[in-house]
Amino acid sequence: QVQLVESGGGVVQPGGSLRLSCAASGFTFSSYGMHWVRQAPGKGLEWVAFIRYDGSNKYYADSVKGRFTISRDNSKNTLYLQMNSLRAEDTAVYYCAKDSGTYSSGWPHDYWGQGTLVTVSS
């Protein structure tokens, strides 16, 4: 069965950096685009970033563009989110989510991880 397991969350000071990982199993990782979606405490969902199945294209929310970088290692079935220049407003649960279309440029998320909490605070 499809499993997505995020890790790397924690407490970081404003201006700091953190790298999230998402280990994928149960499907052919290299055939699917992947996303990061976040949710601030008590708030709604915010789409953060997308990477195509082969890493050839990446897209970002305006709120993180220039600070966050999405990447993937298809040999390790792992998705990453490098987060730099973190701000208090980046505090959220970060979910990795699988694209539901193969070799696509983006389809809705049919599987989600359990999320990892990032807290930006001094």
Next chain:
Amino acid sequence: VIWMTQSPSLLSASTGDRVTISCRMSQGISSYLAWYQQKPGKAPELLIYAASTLQSGVPSRFSGSGSGTDFTLTISCLQSEDFATYYCQQYYSFPWTFGQGTKVEIK
């Protein structure tokens, strides 16, 4: 950026009720709209994609309609397990955006 207005933000209903949630776009998105359900402390789950296509395993009491700028999620006969928060999402163009969410609570 495509902005979305989801309404209502809170909906009080009883088991057996028919409920409707609306999502309006700032520009046309054809049928590139999805609906998700989220329960407290859990990740969202995909209910509907392409505006009206039911995701595998989702009960038939859920349905979606609309195209262009106006979309609707309908739950025909609310069950106890349906009390949750619902989000629409456009995937017509990046950056993708979610609606603000509709919490369906017990009246």
